[in-house]
Amino acid sequence: MNSFSRAEVGAAPAPYDPAFDPLVSRSPGHNMQYAPTYWVASAGEPPMDDGPIRGDVDADVVIIGSGFTGLATALFLAREHGIRATVLEANQVAWGCTSRNGGQGQNASGRLYRSQWITRWGLPTALRLDEEIRAGFDTFVQLTQEIDCEPQPGGHLYIAHRPKKLAFLRHEAEVMRKHFGYDTRILTGEEVRRHWCGDQEAAGAMHEPEGICVHPLKLAFGYMKMARALGARVHPASPVTGWESRNGVHYLRTPGGIVRARAVAVATGAYGLPGLSPWLKNRVFPVLSNSIVTRPLTDEELQATNFLTHQAITDTRTLRFYYRLLPDRRVQIGSRSAISGANAHRESHYRLLVNGLARKFPALKGIDIDHSWWGWVDVSHDMMPRVVQPDPMQSVYYALGYGGNGVSFSAHAGRRMAERVAGLRGPEIDLPIYDSALPFPRQGEWAAPWRRLGQSMLYRWYWLRDEIL
Ligand SMILES: Cc1cc2nc3c(=O)[nH]c(=O)nc-3n(C[C@H](O)[C@H](O)[C@H](O)COP(=O)(O)OP(=O)(O)OC[C@H]3O[C@@H](n4cnc5c(N)ncnc54)[C@H](O)[C@@H]3O)c2cc1C
Numbered sequence: 001m002n003s004f005s006r007a008e009v010g011a012a013p014a015p016y017d018p019a020f021d022p023l024v025s026r027s028p029g030h031n032m033q034y035a036p037t038y039w040v041a042s043a044g045e046p047p048m049d050d051g052p053i054r055g056d057v058d059a060d061v062v063i064i065g066s067g068f069t070g071l072a073t074a075l076f077l078a079r080e081h082g083i084r085a086t087v088l089e090a091n092q093v094a095w096g097c098t099s100r101n102g103g104q105g106q107n108a109s110g111r112l113y114r115s116q117w118i119t120r121w122g123l124p125t126a127l128r129l130d131e132e133i134r135a136g137f138d139t140f141v142q143l144t145q146e147i148d149c150e151p152q153p154g155g156h157l158y159i160a161h162r163p164k165k166l167a168f169l170r171h172e173a174e175v176m177r178k179h180f181g182y183d184t185r186i187l188t189g190e191e192v193r194r195h196w197c198g199d200q201e202a203a204g205a206m207h208e209p210e211g212i213c214v215h216p217l218k219l220a221f222g223y224m225k226m227a228r229a230l231g232a233r234v235h236p237a238s239p240v241t242g243w244e245s246r247n248g249v250h251y252l253r254t255p256g257g258i259v260r261a262r263a264v265a266v267a268t269g270a271y272g273l274p275g276l277s278p279w280l281k282n283r284v285f286p287v288l289s290n291s292i293v294t295r296p297l298t299d300e301e302l303q304a305t306n307f308l309t310h311q312a313i314t315d316t317r318t319l320r321f322y323y324r325l326l327p328d329r330r331v332q333i334g335s336r337s338a339i340s341g342a343n344a345h346r347e348s349h350y351r352l353l354v355n356g357l358a359r360k361f362p363a364l365k366g367i368d369i370d371h372s373w374w375g376w377v378d379v380s381h382d383m384m385p386r387v388v389q390p391d392p393m394q395s396v397y398y399a400l401g402y403g404g405n406g407v408s409f410s411a412h413a414g415r416r417m418a419e420r421v422a423g424l425r426g427p428e429i430d431l432p433i434y435d436s437a438l439p440f441p442r443q444g445e446w447a448a449p450w451r452r453l454g455q456s457m458l459y460r461w462y463w464l465r466d467e468i469l
Contacts, residue, residue, distance in 0.1 A: 011237070013092070021341025022286045022376055023452075028090040028273055030255060031237035037100050038293040038332065038371040039217035047225045049093060052237040053256035059086035059233075061421055062252060062261035064240050064276075067098035068216075068406065069399050070267035071223035071234075072143075072414025073421075078230035080415070081422040085232050086261070088254060090239030094220035096271040100375030101407055102291060102322045102334050104312035105144070106156050107137040107210035109402055109409030109433070110384035115175045121432060123179065130180050132428050136412030137210060143411055147222030149214040150327050152310040156211035157196055160189075161466070163203040165316040173206045184208045197313065197325075198306035199360045211312045213324055216407060223411075243277060245394065263421050266398040267414070269406070270376035277398075279390040282448035283438035284401060285381065287455070288344055290374035291334035292353045293326070294367045302329065304363030318462040321356050331364065333357050337374050339456050344374050377404045381441050385409065387416045390437040397421055401438050 016033040017025075031052070034040040061077060063070045066089035077083040089095065117126035144151045160166045169186060176184040185207050187195075192202040224234055235254075242253035243264075252259040266277060270286035297305065307325045314322045323333035333353055338344040350372055358365035380386065380401030387399040397420050399413040406413075416434065419426065428434060441447040447454075 018345055018374075019341045022271055022273055024341060025273065027241070028239045028268075028271060028276075029095070030090060030239050032091040032095065034092050034095060035100050035373045035375060036371065037217075037291075037373045038330070039099050039103075039215060041371065043215065043217040043221060046093060047221050048228070049224070050228075050233045050235050053088065053235050053254045053259060056257045057086070057259045059259055059261045061085040061263045061265065062250070062259055063087045063265045063267055064252070065089065065096070065267035065269065065271070066093045066224070066234060066236065067096045067267060067269055068094075068220055068223065068410035069269065069414050069417070070265070071220055071227055072411045073265050073267060073399070073417045074227040074232040074234070074414075075223050075230070076415040076418035077421060078227055078232050081418060083418075083422060084230070085227075085265070086259065087227075087232060087234045088238045088240055088252065088259065089234065089236045090271075091236065093224055093234060093236050094217055096269050097375050097377060097406065098220045099217045100291065100373055101216050102324070102332060103214045103216045103407060104156070104314070104322055104324065105137075105140050105212045105214055105408035106312060106405060107134060107208065107408070108405050109133055109136065109413075110380070110405060111403040112383050113172055114180060115172055118175070118179070125432065127179070128428070129431055129433070132431055132433070133409065136409045139412040139415055140408035141212060143223070144212055144214055144219065146226070147219055149216075149219035149222060152213035152324070152327065154211065154309065154311040155207055155209040156312045156314070157192070157309065158206040158208070159192065159199055159201070159313060159315045160203040160205060161201045161315040161317055166204045168316065169204065169206040176208065182208060182210070193306065196309045198304070199313075200362060201315070201360050212408070213310065213312050214407065240276065248395065250395070263395040263397070265417050265421055266396070267400065267417075269400055270378035277396070279396060279437065280398060282440055282445050283381070285379045285451055286376040287379045287404075288337040288339070288341070288374055289334055289377050289404060290337035290344070290349055290353065290372070291332060292350070292357075292369045293332045293371040294330050294357075294364065295370050296329040297325075297331065297364075301363050301367070305361040307331070317466045319459065319466070321360070323357075323360075330370070331357065331361075336459070339452050339459070349374070378406070379403045381439050385413065385433055386436070386438045387413045387420070387434055388437055389420055
């Protein structure tokens with residue numbers, strides 16, 4: 001596949017840096033090749049783009065980052081507000097998480113369960129938040145119907161990887177049914193293995209009918225095509241390396257020239273370096289997740305694994321496995337990975353996935369793995385995303401902090417960010433994901449440099465709790 005912008009034909013992309021680490025790297029990259037993902041290998045030729053920025057340019061609205069969030073913002077700005085945005089991407093289109101995820105679109109965002117929403121904000125707010133997240137899921141569903149992105153609808157199977165996790169699932173299913181009106185149900189381990197998939201660890205499961213898996217890069221390319229058809233401009237190989245604001249005008253420095261903008265929407269996920277904008281410094285915690293894809297399963301392997309569903313599957317480990325059968329009979333499985341980019345290549349992280357797959361599906365022990373990659377997830381310090389204008393005096397907006405749950409909600413976050421840029425404030429504005437900036441670590445900003453130390457200790461504790469205790 002041609003991995004550089006067609007408008008940039010002739011300029012070879014820079015090699016992919018597997019050790020890229022947003023907390024350590026000095027640059028967001030410049031025209032770097034894609035990570036070696038299954039999605040990149042199977043998405044086909046990237047659509048036309050507008051090439052890198054060449055010379056100084058004036059733009060009404062600039063969006064930094066061309067993942068789901070940035071492209072959806074551009075799409076909704078054009079479609080619903082008639083604003084033609086300029087998207088600046090450091091590397092290739094959708095180079096970050098958007099070309100690396102598991103493609104599981106769920107009726108969720110952030111890392112908190114609905115029962116935790118009630119505990120944190122009370123039932124009335126939790127109900128309104130649910131309405132908003134559900135509207136977000138509808139936005140996503142609508143887009144998956146407009147774009148050829150290999151949708152796999154049907155829902156999400158949340159598997160108890162040990163019997164002791166069943167009580168938690170029963171409680172969550174009850175909350176979903178009783179308070180929020182979802183048709184969530186509990187399955188026994190036997191039912192899971194007989195009617196869904198032969199996961200040998202499954203002690204039972206919760207099934208929610210909302211959930212669609214997609215080919216994420218095809219979806220992103222679809223967002224981009226629709227946005228450009230409406231007048232948006234998308235410039236890959238155009239990293240923003242400096243940002244000054246004077247008299248209401250933003251001056252964004254890129255290697256090809258300065259882009260002057262009236263408003264800036266930041267959609268850099270976990271890939272924005274801390275120095276890019278003062279509004280985001282120490283407010284996003286980048287966490288690695290890795291993923292593998294097997295070769296297509298044979299008839300015998302399909303029978304032995306009893307994979308009868310293409311729906312999204314996750315399990316109850318704190319650092320959960322997420323997996324599914326892809327349309328071409330391959331299995332994708334992912335989980336959390338290394339603490340730092342420098343260690344991401346280590347065999348132990350790859351082994352975690354290969355061994356996890358074999359434990360769940362013994363017939364797949366030793367199966368060829370065709371694709372292996374990793375990427376940085378944008379985790380917020382209170383586990384919920386934000387779509388905000390952090391300073392009412394500045395025409396700057398951001399949408400991020402999905403915590404590994406951004407495939408679906410990023411579409412709606414882009415829609416809401418487009419509304420804010422267009423000056424609209426709906427009745428949802430006082431919800432916790434819209435009414436405040438991303439918080440610093442709970443202990444205070446001073447704790448930011450120590451987060452990885454804490455993360456490393458937490459990972460050990462999670463492993464102990466999930467596998468032994
Ligand atoms: C391995 C993995 C598996 C995942 N699985 C799932 C899943 O199954 N379901 C789910 O819901 N979520 C999943 N996620 C999370 C999901 O992929 C993200 O929430 C979503 O893609 C975020 O999109 P985004 O547009 O906000 O950010 P990104 O897609 O990360 O895009 C940010 C972009 O900003 C660019 N950028 C950064 N700095 C600059 C700069 N200075 N100038 C210009 N451009 C810049 C980057 O190059 C990047 O392309 C997963 C993530 C990973 C890594």
